[in-house]
Amino acid sequence: MSAQAISSIVLAQATDTVSSLMGMAPIALMFVVLYFLMIRPQMKRQKEHKALLAALTKGDEVICAGGLLGKVSKVSDSYVTVEISEHGNTAVEVIMQKSAVATVLPKGTIKAL
Secondary structure: OOHHHHHHHHHHHHHHHHHHHHHHHHHHHHHHHHHHHHHHHHHHHHHHHHHHHHOOOOOOEEEEOOOOEEEEEEEOOOEEEEEEEEEOOEEEEEEEEHHHEEEEEOOOHHHHO
């Protein structure tokens, strides 16, 4: 074989490799976009919710996942007791998982409603 034939074969193989890499570029780009548009924001939200639950204390006014609005009266490791109303002289309290707390409201929000 001549040097020219060998160089043309090597050049053809290099062209095939570059074209196959360029064919995979859109797929890689889609994964990068997917990460920045969906996965990363979800991880950020989970981190913020975990910090919110760790900072939960007695007296906080919260909205729960089911739409209940109330004041935290007791906090344990995985459960929270929320006072949702008063009936006569006794408070109506609900025990729920901490993960059910969706938002902590500013103080005085319940009285303003």
